[in-house]
Amino acid sequence: MLRYTIRRLVQLVGVVLVLSLLLFAWLRLLPGGPVSALLGERATPESREALTKQLGLDQPIFIQYFKFLGRAATGDFGVSTGVQPGDSALDIFLQRFPATVELSFFAILIAIAVGVPLGYLSAKRRGSWFDNLSVVGSLIGVAVPVFFLAYVLKDVASSALGLPSSGRQDAIDATRVTGFFTLDGVITGEWDATFNALEHLILPAIALATIPFAVIFRITRAAVLDVLDEDFVRTAESKGLTAPVIRRRHVLRNAMLPVVTTIGLQTGALLSGAVLTEKVFSFAGVGEALAIGFERRDYPVLLLLIIMATIVYVVVNLLVDLSYALIDPRIRTR
Amino acid sequence: MVLGLSSKKEKIDGLAESSGTSLAASAWKRLRRSPVFLTGAVIIGIFILISLLSPWLAPHNPADPMLIDQVVKARNEIPPAQPGHPLGGDLQGRDFLSRLLVGSQQTLIVGVGATLIGLSGGLILGTLAGALGGWVDSVVMRIVDVMLSLPSLLLAFSIAAMFARPSQFTVILAVAIVQIPVFARLLRGSMLAQRHSDHVLAATALGVKKGAIVFRHMLPNSLGPVIVQSTLVLATAIIEAAALSFLGLGNPDDRIPEWGQMLGDVQKVFDTHPHLAAWPAICIIIVALGFTLMGETLREALDPKNRR
Numbered sequence: 001m002l003r004y005t006i007r008r009l010v011q012l013v014g015v016v017l018v019l020s021l022l023l024f025a026w027l028r029l030l031p032g033g034p035v036s037a038l039l040g041e042r043a044t045p046e047s048r049e050a051l052t053k054q055l056g057l058d059q060p061i062f063i064q065y066f067k068f069l070g071r072a073a074t075g076d077f078g079v080s081t082g083v084q085p086g087d088s089a090l091d092i093f094l095q096r097f098p099a100t101v102e103l104s105f106f107a108i109l110i111a112i113a114v115g116v117p118l119g120y121l122s123a124k125r126r127g128s129w130f131d132n133l134s135v136v137g138s139l140i141g142v143a144v145p146v147f148f149l150a151y152v153l154k155d156v157a158s159s160a161l162g163l164p165s166s167g168r169q170d171a172i173d174a175t176r177v178t179g180f181f182t183l184d185g186v187i188t189g190e191w192d193a194t195f196n197a198l199e200h201l202i203l204p205a206i207a208l209a210t211i212p213f214a215v216i217f218r219i220t221r222a223a224v225l226d227v228l229d230e231d232f233v234r235t236a237e238s239k240g241l242t243a244p245v246i247r248r249r250h251v252l253r254n255a256m257l258p259v260v261t262t263i264g265l266q267t268g269a270l271l272s273g274a275v276l277t278e279k280v281f282s283f284a285g286v287g288e289a290l291a292i293g294f295e296r297r298d299y300p301v302l303l304l305l306i307i308m309a310t311i312v313y314v315v316v317n318l319l320v321d322l323s324y325a326l327i328d329p330r331i332r333t334r
Numbered sequence: 335m336v337l338g339l340s341s342k343k344e345k346i347d348g349l350a351e352s353s354g355t356s357l358a359a360s361a362w363k364r365l366r367r368s369p370v371f372l373t374g375a376v377i378i379g380i381f382i383l384i385s386l387l388s389p390w391l392a393p394h395n396p397a398d399p400m401l402i403d404q405v406v407k408a409r410n411e412i413p414p415a416q417p418g419h420p421l422g423g424d425l426q427g428r429d430f431l432s433r434l435l436v437g438s439q440q441t442l443i444v445g446v447g448a449t450l451i452g453l454s455g456g457l458i459l460g461t462l463a464g465a466l467g468g469w470v471d472s473v474v475m476r477i478v479d480v481m482l483s484l485p486s487l488l489l490a491f492s493i494a495a496m497f498a499r500p501s502q503f504t505v506i507l508a509v510a511i512v513q514i515p516v517f518a519r520l521l522r523g524s525m526l527a528q529r530h531s532d533h534v535l536a537a538t539a540l541g542v543k544k545g546a547i548v549f550r551h552m553l554p555n556s557l558g559p560v561i562v563q564s565t566l567v568l569a570t571a572i573i574e575a576a577a578l579s580f581l582g583l584g585n586p587d588d589r590i591p592e593w594g595q596m597l598g599d600v601q602k603v604f605d606t607h608p609h610l611a612a613w614p615a616i617c618i619i620i621v622a623l624g625f626t627l628m629g630e631t632l633r634e635a636l637d638p639k640n641r642r
Contacts, residue, residue, distance in 0.1 A: 015483050022480070026492065139630065143569060143622035145576045148597060148615045151604045272487030276577055290488070291581055294495050306492065310483050 001325065008318050015314065020307055024065050028057075028299070055081075068303075077304045082296025083289045089300040092289060093308060098179035099168055099285035103278070104270045106201050107208035108263065115213045116259065119220025120252070126225060134217065141214035146273045150207040150280035158203055166282040169197045204281045208273045212266040219262045223255035230254070257328055264320030271309050357558075361635035368635070374627030381621050385438035392432035393418070397589040402427030412607050424596075424610060425603065426588075433591040434613055440592035441572055441621070444506055448571035449564050451510035456517020457560075463518065464525025465548040475522070478515040486512045490574055494583040502585045502592065505578055509571045520563055524556035558636045565629030569622035576618060593618050 035043075035051050052058050056067065071077070077089040084092055122131040158165035169181050175188045182201070185194030227233060228251065236246045274287030282288065286305055293302040365371045384391065394400065401413040401423035413423030421430040463474040481489065494500065494508035528534055529552075537547045572594060578584045579598025588595060596614040604611050 015480055018480055019483065023492070026496065139623055139626050140619065143573070143619045143626060145573050145580075145594075145597065145615065145618060147577060147580045147601075148611065151601070151611065155605050155608065268485035269487075271485040275487065275491070276580065279581070290491070294491055295582055306484070306488060309485060309488060313485055314483050 001322075005318070005322065008321075012311065012314050012318070016307060016311060019310055020069075020303070021065060023303055023306055024068065025061060028061060028064075078300030080298055080301045082298030083292045083301045089304045092301055093286065093304055095179065096284060096286045096289050097308070099181075099283060100271075100274050100278070100287055102180055102182060102197075103201060103204055103208060103274060103283065103285055104267070106205035107270060107273075108212055108266065110205055110209040111212035111216050111266070112263065114209075115216035116220050119217045120224050120247075120255075122217070122221045123224035123228065135221070138214040138217045141210045144210065146207060146211065147276040147280055149210060150204065150277050153203045153207050154280055163203055164200050165203070168200050168284055169193065170200075200283075204277045204283050207280070208270060208277045211269050211273060212263075215262055215266060215269075216259060220255065220259050223258045224251060227251050227254045253327070257324065260320055260323060260327060264317045267316045268313050271313065357636065361632075364635045365631060368631050370627050371631035371635075374624045374629075374631065377620060377624030378628065381438060381624065382442065384435060385442045388435045388439055392429075392435045394429035394432040396428060396433040396436040396591050398429075399427040400429065412603070412610070421609070421613065425600065430610070430613070433596065434593075434617065437591040437593045437596055437614065438617070440502065440590055441594065441618070444502070444509070444575045444592060444594065445568045445572045445621075445625075447506040448509040448513065448575070449567045451506065452513030452567060452571075453517055453560070453564055455510070455514035456521060459514065459518035460521025461525065461548065461553065464522040464529075465544075465552065467526075467529075471522070474518065478518050481512075481515040482519075487574060487577060490578065491581060491583060494578050500583060500586060502587075502590075505575050505584055506571075508578060508583075509574045512574070513567050513571070516567075517560065517563060520559050521556055524559065525552055528552050528555060559633075562629055562633040562636060565625055565632060569625035569629070572618055573622055 035048050035055070035057070049058075056064060059067075068078070075090060077093075080087050080089055080092055118134055122134045125131050154165045157163070164170065175184060175190060175193075177184045177187050181197035182194050185191055185197065233246065233250055236250050241250075271287070274285060275290050276287070277283070278285045278287035279291040286309070289301060290305050290309075292298070293305065401419065404413040404423065405411060405425065405427045412425060413419065413427060415422045419429050419431065421434070424430050424433060459474050459478065463471040484492075490508045490512045493511055494504060497504040525548075533555075534547060534551060537551050542551075575584070575592070576594030576597050579595045580601060581598075584595050584598055585592065588599065593614040597611055597618065600607070600610040
C-alpha cells in the first residue's frame with residue numbers, strides 16, 4: 001500500500017516535470033504574447049523590445065525554462081501580466097484556489113446527493129416511467145452546454161429566486177481566515193457571511209453539477225443493476241433480512257466501487273467546467289483566472305494554474321484508488 | 335495467400351451466421367425494436383438531411399446583412415421577427431432562420447471532422463501500442479498518460495489558443511486531439527486482451543503474417559467499443575466546439591455559421607436577446623441528445639452480457 005502510494009507520487013513528479021516543460025514551450029508558441037497584451041497592438045518597437053527584455057522573453061527557451069525552474073523552487077512563479085497585472089502568480093493561485101474548491105465541492109455534493117439516490121431508485125424500478133424519465137433527463141443533462149445552462153440560471157433563476165448572480169460574496173465586512181468564505185464565517189461566528197457566500201455558490205454549483213450528476217446517476221444505476229442480479233442479494237432476501245439492511249450492507253456497498261471511481265474522474269470535468277461556469281458568474285476562482293489568462297496571454301498564471309490543476313487531478317485520482325481498499329476488503333488483503 | 339485465407343474466412347463467417355446469430359446480428363435485432371435508439375436515429379437522420387439540403391431550405395443568404403439598417407448597435411437593437419424573416423435577424427442584421435438552417439452543415443462537419451481525426455489518431459497509437467507491445471507500448475502509453483493527466487477541456491483550450499489565426503479547422507483539431515488518448519486506450523486494451531486468445535494463436539500457428547493478424551483478426555474484433563465511443567464523441571465534439579467559441583478561441587469568421595459559434599458569440603446580449611442564444615442552444619442539445627441516445631443504446635446492445 002505504502003509502496004504503491006510512493007510509486008504513484010514519483011510518477012506524478014515525472015508527469016509534472018514533462019508537462020511543465022511542454023506547457024512552457026507551448027505557452028511561448030501562443031500568438032500575441034504578453035507584450036502585445038500589455039502594451040496593445042500599436043506600441044512602438046522600442047517599448048516592445050524593452051518590455052521583452054524586462055520579462056526575459058528574449059532569451060533562448062531552455063534558458064528561460066531552467067531559470068523558471070530555479071525560481072519555482074523558491075516559490076516564485078513569476079508575475080501576472082494579464083489576470084491581475086502586478087500580482088504574483090502564486091498569490092493569484094492561493095487567493096483563487098479556495099473559491100474553486102468550494103464551488104467544486106458543492107457541485108459534486110449536489111451531484112452525489114441527487115445522482116446516487118436517483119440511480120438507485122431507477123435501477124430498482126428498471127423499465128418504469130420513473131426510470132425512463134430519469135435516464136432521458138440525465139442524457140439531456142450531458143447534452144446541454146455548461147455555459148448556456150449557467151447563463152439561463154444567471155438570468156432566469158437568479159431573479160426568480162432572488163439569488164445573487166455574480167461574485168463570491170457581497171461587499172460585507174467579513175473576517176478572512178482560510179480563504180474559504182463559507183468556512184470563515186463558521187470559524188469566526190459571522191453566520192451572515194457564511195450564508196451570503198452560500199447564496200452566491202448555489203447557482204454556479206448547480207450549473208457545474210449537471211455533468212457529474214448525469215455521469216454519477218448512470219454509473220450508480222448500472223452498478224446497482226449489476227449487484228441486484230447477484231446471488232448474495234437473493235440469499236440475503238431469502239434469509240429474511242429487511243430491505244434497508246440489504247440496501248445498505250449488500251447492494252449499495254458493492255455498487256459504490258465504480259461510483260467512487262467515477263467521482264474521482266469527474267474532478268477533471270469539474271475543473272474544465274469551472275472555467276466556463278466561473279466566467280459566466282464572474283466567480284473569482286481558478287477557472288475564471290484561466291479564462292481571462294487565455295484571453296490576455298498571461299503566461300505565468302496559465303502555466304502555474306494548469307500545472308496545479310493537473311496535480312490536483314492526479315492526486316484526487318490517487319486518493320480514489322487508495323479509497324478502494326477502504327470500501328472493498330478484497331483489495332485490502334492482497 | 336492472405337487473400338485466399340480471407341475468402342475462406344468469409345465463407346466460414348457466413349456459415350456461422352446462418353446457423354447461429356453473431357453478436358452484431360443480435361445487437362441489430364434488438365436495436366431495431368428499441369424506441370430509444372430509433373428516436374436517436376430519427377433525430378440524427380433529420381439533422382443530416384437538413385444540413386445537406388440547407389442551401390435550398392434557407393430562405394435567405396446567411397451571410398447577407400440585409401436587415402442591417404434595423405440594427406442599432408449602441409442601443410442593442412436587433413431586427414425582430416417580421417414577414418419573410420420568421421425569427422428576425424442577428425447582431426449583424428442577417429436572417430436568423432437561414433443562419434440556423436445553414437449552421438447545421440458546419441456543425442455536422444465539426445462533429446464528424448473532430449471524431450474522424452480523433453479516431454484515426456487513436457487507431458494509430460492504440461494499434462501500435464497494443465500490437466507491438468514492448469517499448470513502443472511504454473512510450474505510447476506515457477504520452478497518453480500525460481495527455482490524460484490534463485483535464486480534457488483544459489487541454490482543448492490550450493491547443494486552440496496555440497494558433498495565431500483561429501479557424502474552423504483549428505477548432506476541429508483542438509477538439510479532436512483531446513479524443514486521441516481515449517480512443518488509443520480503448521484500442522490498446524482490446525488488442526492486449528486478444529493477443530493471447532485462441533483465434534490469434536490459431537492464426538499464428540497457420541503462419542499468417544503479423545500485419546495480417548493485426549488488421550484482419552485483431553482490429554475488426556476491437557471495433558465494437560470504438561464505434562460506441564465515436565457516436566458519443568460526435569456529441570461532445572459539438573458541445574466542446576461551442577465552449578471554445580464562448581472563450582473566444584473559436585472561428586472568428588462568422589460568414590458561414592456554425593451553431594456553437596452562434597451560441598458562443600452572443601454572450602454579451604444574452605440577457606436582452608435570449609432567443610439568439612436559445613435557438614442554437616436548443617439545436618445543439620437536440621443533436622447531441624440524438625447522438626448520445628444512439629451511442630448509449632449501441633453500447634448496451636453490443637454488450638455480450640445483455641444477450642438473450
